[in-house]
Amino acid sequence: MNRKEEYQTLKEKLEKTPPALNTAVKRAQKKYNQNRLKKYFMYPLSAAAVLLFVFGMVVNQLPFSAVYAMGKIPIVRELTKAVAVSPALKAAVDNEYVQVLNMTQQKNGYTIKFEYMIVDSKQAYIFYKLEGEKYKDLFIEPEMVEVKKGELGKNYWVMATYQYEDQELTKEEKALKRSGYEKITLTLEDKDMPKELTFKCNIGRYSDIKTRSSDDRAPQYLETITMKVKLDDSIQVAPKIREIKQWVEVEGKRVFVDKVAVYPTQIRVHIKADPKSKMEVSSFSFFVEDDNGKRLGGKNFANGEESSRDFDGAETVSYTDENGCRVKAIASSGYWHDIDFKVYITTMHFDTRGGPPRATIDFKNKTAANLPKGVTMTQLEKNSDGNWELKFKVKIKGYREQNQVLTKWGSINEDGKEEYEVEEKTRWEIEWWDNWSNDDPKQPEVDEIEMTMIIKNYKQNKIQLEHYESFDYIMLDDPIGIAVKKVM
Amino acid sequence: MEVKEFAKSAEKVKTQLYKTAYLYMGNEADAIEMVDESIYKGFCASKKLRERQFFKTWLTRILINTCNSELKRRKREVVLEKLPESGYEEFDNLPLQEAIAKLPEKLKEIIILRFFMGFTLEETAETLKVPRGTVTSRQKKALEVLKLDFLKGEKE
Numbered sequence: 001m002n003r004k005e006e007y008q009t010l011k012e013k014l015e016k017t018p019p020a021l022n023t024a025v026k027r028a029q030k031k032y033n034q035n036r037l038k039k040y041f042m043y044p045l046s047a048a049a050v051l052l053f054v055f056g057m058v059v060n061q062l063p064f065s066a067v068y069a070m071g072k073i074p075i076v077r078e079l080t081k082a083v084a085v086s087p088a089l090k091a092a093v094d095n096e097y098v099q100v101l102n103m104t105q106q107k108n109g110y111t112i113k114f115e116y117m118i119v120d121s122k123q124a125y126i127f128y129k130l131e132g133e134k135y136k137d138l139f140i141e142p143e144m145v146e147v148k149k150g151e152l153g154k155n156y157w158v159m160a161t162y163q164y165e166d167q168e169l170t171k172e173e174k175a176l177k178r179s180g181y182e183k184i185t186l187t188l189e190d191k192d193m194p195k196e197l198t199f200k201c202n203i204g205r206y207s208d209i210k211t212r213s214s215d216d217r218a219p220q221y222l223e224t225i226t227m228k229v230k231l232d233d234s235i236q237v238a239p240k241i242r243e244i245k246q247w248v249e250v251e252g253k254r255v256f257v258d259k260v261a262v263y264p265t266q267i268r269v270h271i272k273a274d275p276k277s278k279m280e281v282s283s284f285s286f287f288v289e290d291d292n293g294k295r296l297g298g299k300n301f302a303n304g305e306e307s308s309r310d311f312d313g314a315e316t317v318s319y320t321d322e323n324g325c326r327v328k329a330i331a332s333s334g335y336w337h338d339i340d341f342k343v344y345i346t347t348m349h350f351d352t353r354g355g356p357p358r359a360t361i362d363f364k365n366k367t368a369a370n371l372p373k374g375v376t377m378t379q380l381e382k383n384s385d386g387n388w389e390l391k392f393k394v395k396i397k398g399y400r401e402q403n404q405v406l407t408k409w410g411s412i413n414e415d416g417k418e419e420y421e422v423e424e425k426t427r428w429e430i431e432w433w434d435n436w437s438n439d440d441p442k443q444p445e446v447d448e449i450e451m452t453m454i455i456k457n458y459k460q461n462k463i464q465l466e467h468y469e470s471f472d473y474i475m476l477d478d479p480i481g482i483a484v485k486k487v488m
Numbered sequence: 489m490e491v492k493e494f495a496k497s498a499e500k501v502k503t504q505l506y507k508t509a510y511l512y513m514g515n516e517a518d519a520i521e522m523v524d525e526s527i528y529k530g531f532c533a534s535k536k537l538r539e540r541q542f543f544k545t546w547l548t549r550i551l552i553n554t555c556n557s558e559l560k561r562r563k564r565e566v567v568l569e570k571l572p573e574s575g576y577e578e579f580d581n582l583p584l585q586e587a588i589a590k591l592p593e594k595l596k597e598i599i600i601l602r603f604f605m606g607f608t609l610e611e612t613a614e615t616l617k618v619p620r621g622t623v624t625s626r627q628k629k630a631l632e633v634l635k636l637d638f639l640k641g642e643k644e
Contacts, residue, residue: 003635006584007603014507014604020520021506025498028527029491283490318490 079116082127082179085171088265088297088312089125091333092118097264099232101126109133110203110223112140115181119231120264120334121192121239123313126184126229130203135222137206142184145198145226153191157316158199160184187313190321199227239263240334242484250348251474253277258325260343260484264334266314267297269343270325279350281326283318286345287479288332297332300346300479340486344479358464363388378450388455393448494534497543498527504544504605505551511588511600512555522558526551545615548605552597552615579633587634595630602627603636 079098083089092098103114109132116127132138140160146152161176161183169177176182184199202221239261246257254274261268267288273281287298312331321327360369361380368377371392379391455463502523509519509526530547579587588599597616601607602623613620630636 003584007636010584011604014510017503017506018516018520021502021523024502024506024520024523025495025527028498028524028531029495031524031528032491032531 078179078181079127082176082181085175088331088333089118091335092264095335101229103227105225105227107225108223112201112225112227114227119193122188122263123265124186124193127181129181135205139204139206141202141204143200145200147196151194153188155189155319157187157313185313187316189317189319193231195231197229201225201227242487244482246482248480257482258323262334262337266329267332268327268329270321270327272325278353280353282351283349284328284345285347286343288341288343290339290341296336296341298330341484343482343484346476346479348474358466361463361465364461388458390453392451394451491534494531498530501544501547507604508551508600509555511604514589522555526554545611548615591630595626598623598626599630
């Protein structure tokens with residue numbers, strides 16, 4: 001066998017992928033979810049817009065501290081240590097915005113003590129201690145139990161801090177370790193905090209996790225203890241709403257900044273694209289500064305500021321409100337915001353409104369509708385394996401565009417519900433072979449390429465193909481500043 | 489990049505990742521392990537990926553680093569630090585897969601990305617964080633060592 005034959009044989013060999021590859025992403029995601037248990041244990045629930053709580057404007061008229069303060073409480077030095085590197089929480093503790101819990105539950109040699117809680121209508125932080133008679137390397141994987149179905153909204157996150165021995169500790173983890181506390185964070189997106197929270201605390205051992213492989217085995221818990229927490233009535237306050245109602249232009253796209261909601265521990269900004277536009281805002285990032293340029297929260301991602309593992313639960317918030325605005329949040333203290341300040345938008349992510357466009361392939365009538373521009377279907381038949389084989393001609397200019405066209409074909413949906421895997425083969429590289437060994441290969445002038453798709457084990461008459469990637473991500477070197485005036 | 493979006497994007501490139509991992513590790517089981525680990529690392533770092541157009545090159549870089557780390561950990565890496573100065577006969581007698589595995593790292597990664605993953609010169613340069621000209625010259629050298637210059641006349 002010569003090298004050419006060897007090359008072809010090796011390429012064919014690599015085409016035969018093992019079944020285990022089919023579930024590789026799911027395994028990795030499972031492991032990721034398990035290992036972030038500690039910090040960001042996430043319940044993947046589908047996002048949907050639900051009506052937000054109607055905010056009472058009257059609250060804006062009240063003195064800030066009078067609304068938020070929970071009253072004089074004895075704060076132990078350990079709690080002060082625990083929040084030392086979390087500015088927003090430190091401000092809450094400094095202002096005695098803390099609910100004392102002093103709850104203890106014991107079960108089969110395990111003891112959980114919920115001691116303090118910092119909570120507003122969207123986020124709760126529980127400071128707790130966990131002890132075991134037999135083991136010391138214990139952690140909690142928390143779950144929420146809803147008393148009324150849906151009371152926590154369609155999207156929420158509950159996570160506990162995690163101090164895995166092989167992992168370098170973040171500043172926050174170090175501070176917690178020094179204090180002797182651990183922390184559970186519960187973040188709600190669209191609902192307000194109910195009067196009572198029920199935490200199902202699954203207790204596990206770090207050493208068990210260490211040996212836990214990345215397969216699909218469910219985590220083995222040593223014990224589960226349920227903790228019910230009643231919220232202090234005084235925290236059921238609405239955020240302070242700063243109405244903005246201002247249009248700004250982001251690289252030629254009009255964006256409407258609706259409002260800024262200030263909570264004791266976080267800030268939420270509500271933004272939407274021009275309703276006449278084909279694009280919608282799917283995400284954005286921002287930071288907040290006072291008039292003197294002092295940072296009050298958030299990161300300037302466009303300026304290279306990285307998000308650390310110390311990020312707050314608020315940073316996971318991303319949903320659509322009742323006005324069609326995208327809502328994002330940062331950790332910041334409401335105690336700093338009874339002043340004029342500025343929100344700086346640093347990145348903006350637009351998606352095609354209603355999701356990426358789709359082409360429909362009709363196997364029965366052998367037709368293709370709504371194909372991307374420059375793409376035509378040249379073949380639609382079953383191959384010798386009984387799988388559908390589709391061929392397309394794609395008009396392109398040069399290889400750079402060529403590659404982008406090819407990646408526009410991704411997942412397949414049937415009636416927009418179930419996803420199917422598609423094998424995609426291209427022959428474009430043949431066009432390059434003349435240039436492979438040149439010192440300075442020139443871009444080949446290729447007008448058209450052929451793309452092949454294999455659809456396996458598909459029984460329906462029609463299938464939908466997504467035009468992969470139709471988005472616009474804008475990183476603003478010069479952030480857009482929006483003045484947020486104090487409500488008098 | 490959001491987790492859900494990351495998972496969807498990873499689904500699209502997992503086959504390419506597997507091919508690369510197989511060429512690095514030499515067997516199916518290790519290749520799957522490396523793919524799993526790389527995608528897991530990708531999930532962990534996905535928030536740092538702010539420009540989605542670099543997803544494929546970024547995750548491929550993670551995979552290559554993961555494979556190299558694992559090979560070093562197992563002390564199984566037998567690649568040459570640099571090419572012998574006189575002739576490449578020892579590559580001639582090896583099956584292509586073994587010859588690729590034995591290439592110096594800088595040539596091996598070019599061969600895998602360009603001719604097995606189908607990366608463009610720009611994508612290869614972006615993945616490896618080297619200038620395009622460097623990719624071209626390394627590619628030429630690697631093809632010469634592997635005696636793959638026959639591909640030059642493929643269309644003829």
